[in-house]
Amino acid sequence: MERLLGQAWLQQVQGAEARGEPWLDRARKTIAAAATIAETDPASGCTLAYDGARFACMALLAHQGLRPTTRGGHLAVEETVRAQFGETFKPFRDLRLRRNELEYPVYPDESVAASEANDAVDAASGIVHGAEMMLSHLGMF
Numbered sequence: 570m571e572r573l574l575g576q577a578w579l580q581q582v583q584g585a586e587a588r589g590e591p592w593l594d595r596a597r598k599t600i601a602a603a604a605t606i607a608e609t610d611p612a613s614g615c616t617l618a619y620d621g622a623r624f625a626c627m628a629l630l631a632h633q634g635l636r637p638t639t640r641g642g643h644l645a646v647e648e649t650v651r652a653q654f655g656e657t658f659k660p661f662r663d664l665r666l667r668r669n670e671l672e673y674p675v676y677p678d679e680s681v682a683a684s685e686a687n688d689a690v691d692a693a694s695g696i697v698h699g700a701e702m703m704l705s706h707l708g709m710f
Contacts, residue, residue, distance in 0.1 A: 580636060589628035600621035611683045618686065618693040622664050626700065629650060664693060
């Protein structure tokens, strides 16, 4: 954490910016949307599942008075939650990498199966559940 703050990958926040609950609400809604389109638009379902997982991770950071900077971005979120919270958040890395492949494709017509999108929704839901369980136990960093 100190390293990421020192490298300006994270910054400290306070007040309304340090509330995790709104991020969790957003995570739940985004994952519900991902589940809705997983069968008909699997690539978008994967991307939305990742976004939902990221919002859940942002809830944890915010609740600690932290947020990623543009310098640290999504990788700072991953490093922070994996370093602090371990195995529950391990799938976040795979979701992030797959989202990058889909957002910046080598082949824009790459096929994505509905089963992959459903798996992404399940993984993201597990991350949200983990964040829900931890949020009330966190204090400011």
